[in-house]
Amino acid sequence: MLKPIHRLLSQTGSLCLACGSKISAQIPGYPELCLSCYSSIPWIMQPRCLVCGRHVGCPDCSRTGGTPRCFVINRSSVAYNASMRQWLAQYKYRGHEAYGEVLARMMGRAVEQMKNELGLQKTFFDAVTFVPLSEARWVERGFNQAEKLARGAALARGRNGRSLPLLNLLTRTRHTDKQSFKSRHERLKNMQGVFQALPDASERLAAVAVRSDGTFSEHGEAIRLLLVDDVYTTGSTINACAAVLQNICTELGASGEIYSLTWARS
Ligand SMILES: [Zn+2]
Ligand SMILES: [Zn+2]
Structure with a gap:
């Protein structure tokens, strides 16, 4: 019939x-x-820069004497070209949910690729978290695109074939202007104090990463987190968030290994 x-x-x-x-x-x-x-x-299958995952040569990461990097590496799913810019804008600024679904699915693939590259088959991330929006942006937009992407990344299978825990750990005290036109020094100054840990962040993290006997999951003395954002441009946002995440781990008596994954690399 x-x-x-x-x-x-x-x-x-x-x-x-x-x-x-x-x-x-x-x-x-x-x-x-x-x-x-x-x-x-434009999938990034093989990054040219093994630190920030850029698909073309990268002067930022080879510069010495810069700010200390608080994350291990960044990887990105795609190069941020004109059509990827359009896809993201459709979702982020127009709320076109179907694009959000596609973008989130692309993150799952990126996590698998990252896992293979790093040989993380056995030991994986304890949790996935994301770059928060300021309250003003949240009110304006009604959703956080980074959270949506993080959800897609968390669906990549973790230990025991289950999806990874997705944790809301950070808060953004204010919105920052477009960073890409600023000098390195201005960017860093601009980011100071922008991100903070949510009041219950360490409890939330402890619930997934600390065992009942007080030891930390499978990574010895380290808690391994995957930090997600939409676009990696200068890395200053990721770095500022990673610094706060490191502090949360330290509070729990662990060292923090923060891996960054963004949907696009500009
Ligand atoms: Zn780089
Ligand atoms: Zn088409």
């Missing part, structure tokens, strides 16, 4: 989320994209 209807539906076909053209062949895992749009995704 259902067969003719089914045939009719597949003949009608759905339209590509990004370009609006008819989808003739479905891409596994990305049914809302046409082959051409999917093929144009």
